[in-house]
Amino acid sequence: xxxxxxxxxxxxxxxxxxxxxxxxxxxxxxxxxxxxxxxxxxxxxxxxxxxxxxxxxxxxxxxxxxxxxxxxxxxxxxxxxxxxxxxxxxxxxxxxxxxxxxxxxxxxxx
Amino acid sequence: xxxxxxxxxxxxxxxxxxxxxxxxxxxxxxxxxxxxxxxxxxxxxxxxxxxxxxxxxxxxxxxxxxxxxxxxxxxxxxxxxxxxxxxxxxxxxxxxxxxxxxxxxxxxxxxxxxx
Numbered sequence: 605x606x607x608x609x610x611x612x613x614x615x616x617x618x619x620x621x622x623x624x625x626x627x628x629x630x631x632x633x634x635x636x637x638x639x640x641x642x643x644x645x646x647x648x649x650x651x652x653x654x655x656x657x658x659x660x661x662x663x664x665x666x667x668x669x670x671x672x673x674x675x676x677x678x679x680x681x682x683x684x685x686x687x688x689x690x691x692x693x694x695x696x697x698x699x700x701x702x703x704x705x706x707x708x709x710x711x712x713x714x
Numbered sequence: 715x716x717x718x719x720x721x722x723x724x725x726x727x728x729x730x731x732x733x734x735x736x737x738x739x740x741x742x743x744x745x746x747x748x749x750x751x752x753x754x755x756x757x758x759x760x761x762x763x764x765x766x767x768x769x770x771x772x773x774x775x776x777x778x779x780x781x782x783x784x785x786x787x788x789x790x791x792x793x794x795x796x797x798x799x800x801x802x803x804x805x806x807x808x809x810x811x812x813x814x815x816x817x818x819x820x821x822x823x824x825x826x827x828x829x
Contacts, residue, residue, distance in 0.1 A: 640818075647804045647806070647823055648757070648820050650818065691757075703759075703773075704749070704758075705756045706755065
């Protein structure tokens with residue numbers, strides 16, 4: 605299983621762009637990269653998933669360089685409600701191949 | 715509304731008293747899973763089920779049991795709870811659990827305290 609490394613915490617201010625980088629040096633050829641968001645007292649929620657280059661949806665963008673050894677979740681113009689823990693996961697064997705680490709705790713300040 | 719429903723939301727019990735946490739999904743998903751979340755450790759998988767009558771151990775199965783008699787339900791059973799099982803528990807489901815590009819849908823969690 606590919607292991608991921610993320611910063612434990614990050615602080616930002618409202619209106620700023622936030623980039624959270626995840627390192628996955630041992631990513632396998634067939635692995636996808638998936639990000640989840642967890643608000644306090646709630647279960648994680650799928651944000652975005654990608655395999656290579658760039659993926660964008662209504663919530664975030666995911667940038668994946670050519671070597672795929674890292675990925676960056678980009679949240680444009682964050683608000684206070686974006687305060688949450690963000691998890692980066694890699695795997696290819698279905699949901700049993702996915703491991704949630706400690707995640708990155710993002711705090712958005714006014 | 716598509717959802718995963720866990721009950722109860724909060725539970726306080728004493729050591730050794732058997733308890734069951736229920737989980738139900740209304741999306742006709744084949745795959746269901748239980749996680750526990752502890753400070754600094756993220757979510758760790760307890761058990762999972764690929765379909766009715768098919769269950770298997772996750773990373774931390776000791777002290778837990780599960781059953782999958784119906785597709786929609788996946789209860790978590792603690793036969794003899796101990797204080798080290800005090801944790802926040804989440805149930806999750808996805809369509810088949812086979813491919814990684816499926817979304818996992820999580821319940822709202824059950825905060826369990828074992829005294």
